[in-house]
Amino acid sequence: MPALLSLNACKGPGVPAVLSGPPPVSDQTTMLLHAVTEEQNLIWLYAKASAAHPELALSPLLAEHRQHLAQLSARVVEPPGKKIPGTVTSKPAIGATSAAAVAQLRAAEQRAVKVLLSRLGGASPSLAQLYASVAASEATHVAVLDSLGRPQ
Amino acid sequence: MTSTTPAESDITALQGALAAEHAAVYGYGVVGAMLSGADQAAAHTDWIAHQEARDTLEAMLGKLGATPVAASPAYRLPFTVTDAAEAKALAALLEEGVTQAYLAVVAVRDAALRSFGALAMQPPANRAAAWRGSTVAFPGMPG
Numbered sequence: 001m002p003a004l005l006s007l008n009a010c011k012g013p014g015v016p017a018v019l020s021g022p023p024p025v026s027d028q029t030t031m032l033l034h035a036v037t038e039e040q041n042l043i044w045l046y047a048k049a050s051a052a053h054p055e056l057a058l059s060p061l062l063a064e065h066r067q068h069l070a071q072l073s074a075r076v077v078e079p080p081g082k083k084i085p086g087t088v089t090s091k092p093a094i095g096a097t098s099a100a101a102v103a104q105l106r107a108a109e110q111r112a113v114k115v116l117l118s119r120l121g122g123a124s125p126s127l128a129q130l131y132a133s134v135a136a137s138e139a140t141h142v143a144v145l146d147s148l149g150r151p152q
Numbered sequence: 153m154t155s156t157t158p159a160e161s162d163i164t165a166l167q168g169a170l171a172a173e174h175a176a177v178y179g180y181g182v183v184g185a186m187l188s189g190a191d192q193a194a195a196h197t198d199w200i201a202h203q204e205a206r207d208t209l210e211a212m213l214g215k216l217g218a219t220p221v222a223a224s225p226a227y228r229l230p231f232t233v234t235d236a237a238e239a240k241a242l243a244a245l246l247e248e249g250v251t252q253a254y255l256a257v258v259a260v261r262d263a264a265l266r267s268f269g270a271l272a273m274q275p276p277a278n279r280a281a282a283w284r285g286s287t288v289a290f291p292g293m294p295g
Contacts, residue, residue: 060287067289113274120266125259129293132258132270136251136277136291143278144287 028127031119032076035131037089038112039069044088045108053098056148058105061141068134075127099149106145109138158216162265165257166213167221169272172253173206174223176276179246182229186239195243198279202250205272212268240283247280248291255292 025033046062073084095101116135120128180199187195210220233242254276257269277291288295 064287064289071290117267117270120258120270121263125261128266128270129255129258130290132255132266132273133290133293135270136274137287137289139274140278140281140287140291143281 027122028124029076031122032072032127033084035116035119036069036072036076036084037087038115039065039072039134040086040088041090042108042112043069044091045094045105048094049101049105052094053101056098056102061144064137064141068137071130072134075130102145102149106142106149109141109145113138113142158218159261162260162262163213163216163218165260165265165269166209166216167218168256169250169253169269170206170209170213171221172250173202173209174221175227176202176246176250177206178223178227179229179242182233183239183243183246186233187236191236191240194282195239198243198247201275201279205250244280244283247276247283250276251280251292252294 043062043065046058046065049056050058050062076084092104095104113135116131116138119131123131177199180195180202184192184195184199213220229242230245231238231242233239251273254269254273257272258266260266260269273292280291281287
């Protein structure tokens, strides 16, 4: 009976946090989790394009995307214990020719830059800087891909 | 840009970017003198880009009611530049400095200024990669 009484006492507006549900995910974290997923999609695309067209030598750009993913994932600090999504949500067919694959990667990088820049306003200063730096890196990838797409 | 009184941090960040652009304008004078042909033409194009960026920042600061920071009469180079390879290394370093300065603008509270800083850091990040001959994962971030 004493145990039942103490549980009843926990109901109502003053419920201790430990007994309430998990806190809602903040908008900033939701955005960050989306950014993580988008980076995973880019990595998947680069890995597939590298396998299909090894002559493009995409490893340095792929390695930088892996660094982006590591930094973005490291910023996911709430809610405690929440698993960072590990699922690739977009698996398009890779261009059959190297030129088509380069054009596909270029378009994906440009999209990624645009999306990252759209997230600056709702982010903390340090997260906004990470988004901007990753976007700048991806903008340099566009230039590299442009040079790959040019006839030698 | 908002019509409210700008935060001191906004002004400080823009002044930092302007100071970096002043240094780049000076530095490219040294870079161009050591290069020839297509490299010199590229350095000239980049030098013009920094002058334009400097003018943009001066105008922005003026609109915010601040006095734009002036260029120094001379700058100490981080290393001696005696050949084309060193000139290219200096160009990359100048671009990295400008990229870093614009990244500081991204940390301000004003959303429009954040976007400005994020967009403005892309050309110097690209130029740094071109002079260096390779990309980096986090342009503007301390290495």
